[in-house]
Amino acid sequence: xxxxxxxxxxxxxxxxxxxxxxxxxxxxxxxxxxxxxxxxxxxxxxxxxxxxxxxxxxxxxxxxxxxxxxxxxxxxxxxxxxxxxxxxxxxxxxxxxxxxxxxxxxxxxxxxxxxxxxxxxxxxxxxxxxxxxxxxxxxxxxxxxxxxxxxxxxxxxxxxxxxxxxxxxxxxxxxxxxxxxxxxxxxxxxxxxxxxxxxxxxxxxxxxxxxxxxxxxxxxxxxxxxxxxxxxxxxxxxxxxxxxxxxxxxxxxxxxxxxxxxxxxxxxxxxxxxxxxxxxxxxxxxxxxxxxxxxxxxxxxxxxxxxxxxxxxxxxxxxxxxxxxxxxxxxxxxxxxxxxxxxxxxxxxxxxxxxxxxxxxxxxx
Ligand SMILES: Nc1ncnc2c1ncn2[C@@H]1O[C@H](COP(=O)(O)OP(=O)(O)OP(=O)(O)O)[C@@H](O)[C@H]1O
Numbered sequence: 606x607x608x609x610x611x612x613x614x615x616x617x618x619x620x621x622x623x624x625x626x627x628x629x630x631x632x633x634x635x636x637x638x639x640x641x642x643x644x645x646x647x648x649x650x651x652x653x654x655x656x657x658x659x660x661x662x663x664x665x666x667x668x669x670x671x672x673x674x675x676x677x678x679x680x681x682x683x684x685x686x687x688x689x690x691x692x693x694x695x696x697x698x699x700x701x702x703x704x705x706x707x708x709x710x711x712x713x714x715x716x717x718x719x720x721x722x723x724x725x726x727x728x729x730x731x732x733x734x735x736x737x738x739x740x741x742x743x744x745x746x747x748x749x750x751x752x753x754x755x756x757x758x759x760x761x762x763x764x765x766x767x768x769x770x771x772x773x774x775x776x777x778x779x780x781x782x783x784x785x786x787x788x789x790x791x792x793x794x795x796x797x798x799x800x801x802x803x804x805x806x807x808x809x810x811x812x813x814x815x816x817x818x819x820x821x822x823x824x825x826x827x828x829x830x831x832x833x834x835x836x837x838x839x840x841x842x843x844x845x846x847x848x849x850x851x852x853x854x855x856x857x858x859x860x861x862x863x864x865x866x867x868x869x870x871x872x873x874x875x876x877x878x879x880x881x882x883x884x885x886x887x888x889x890x891x892x893x894x895x896x897x898x899x900x901x902x903x904x905x906x907x908x909x910x911x912x913x914x915x916x917x918x919x920x921x922x923x924x925x926x927x928x929x930x931x932x933x934x935x936x937x938x939x940x941x942x943x944x945x946x947x948x949x950x951x952x953x954x955x956x957x958x959x960x961x962x963x964x965x966x967x968x969x970x
Contacts, residue, residue: 609798609800610632610666610667611628611630611631613627614629614665614666615663615664616659616661616662617662623662624647626823627664628822630817632800632815633815634798635796636799637789637813638798639808639809639816640801641809641817641818642819642845644804647821648803649770652768652800652802655689655766656687656691657681660681663676665680688766690766692755692756692768698751698755698758700742700743703741704730704742705727705730708729709722709726711758712725715762725761725763728761729758732757732791733754735753747780748776748780753784756788765798766799767798767800768799769799771804788801788812789812809830811830813830816833818845825838825839825842826839826842833846834847837851839953840953840957840959843951843953843959849887849917849928849930851884852884853953856868861924863923881953882953883952885927887928888929890927890945890947892904892931892935892944896946899946900946902923902946903944904921904922904944905920906938909935916930916933917929920943920945922945
């Protein structure tokens with residue numbers, strides 16, 4: 606299955622506002638791409654355009670050489686001719702059909718003969734681990750099992766592209782975790798290309814091979830999850846990806862307090878650009894004795910929040926409140942004064958674009 610390519614795609618529902626603006630995006634063959642962003646950023650509209658459920662206002666969509674939409678050429682291929690499988694947040698199963706019959710339904714519509722239909726339904730149900738409940742009805746299944754049946758129903762038709770719109774949002778935390786692992790396994794086993802819409806950054810980081818972050822209908826960054834986490838393209842991505850979020854301190858025009866302290870440390874380094882903001886991830890803000898070259902300050906502990914495997918600490922550093930996350934126990938109480946330090950900072954320019962990192966490992970300090 607070749608790449609899915611969106612070129613200059615825009616969508617207006619009328620009234621002048623654009624839900625998606627001039628989007629250039631390539632979904633590589635076999636990718637698990639997450640479209641990630643806050644509510645209203647245009648993720649669902651993008652997915653629906655790929656599916657053929659919405660027509661773009663401008664631009665073109667192609668799978669390899671096959672053009673599915675071209676506004677310029679007046680070309681539009683309807684959803685049923687695109688060979689894509691769709692699962693939406695509200696995955697209605699037929700209540701009067703058994704699990705097996707639900708999965709066979711799509712195959713029946715496609716006139717797949719009986720024996721093959723049964724075999725394909727069983728294979729798909731095995732893939733999502735609900736084959737033991739094949740003869741039950743949807744009302745006799747848990748929410749997670751129903752979700753899996755909806756997936757099996759889509760997998761049974763062997764689509765080479767799976768389009769999923771927040772399919773895990775109705776599930777509780779435990780089931781979501783389970784389904785993330787399942788989806789990842791299904792992706793690896795089936796070799797299908799997946800486009801997955803979510804507003805949950807953790808979902809994107811844990812499952813995707815590629816993450817496309819959107820804001821106000823515009824693509825902010827397209828990168829592998831860990832690359833995006835380590836090198837966010839701009840302030841928006843930096844704050845959206847990661848929890849607790851990266852702390853961003855404005856350091857222009859005349860920095861005082863924590864901003865002043867950070868700037869003195871940055872200016873002390875030769876060849877650094879002039880940032881207007883500095884970002885520090887909570888896990889990069891460390892407690893204890895700093896190594897020689899690291900920025901450090903005294904911090905007042907405001908609260909320690911243990912979570913079993915990690916400790917989140919709210920600190921006041923000069924005039925600013927920041928969060929630190931430690932993966933070793935923090936034996937401190939509110940009011941204690943500790944030294945905190947970091948050797949990993951992200952520097953942002955006036956337009957919010959990330960200029961560089963100040964990382965001991967990157968600059969060789
Ligand atoms: N059918 C429609 N008619 C008019 N406006 C629409 C329609 N569908 C979406 N929009 C608008 O387009 C913009 C993008 O919506 P879209 O659903 O694509 O965003 P989203 O990122 O998927 O958000 P959410 O996570 O809330 O679903 C929003 O401003 C929304 O109000």
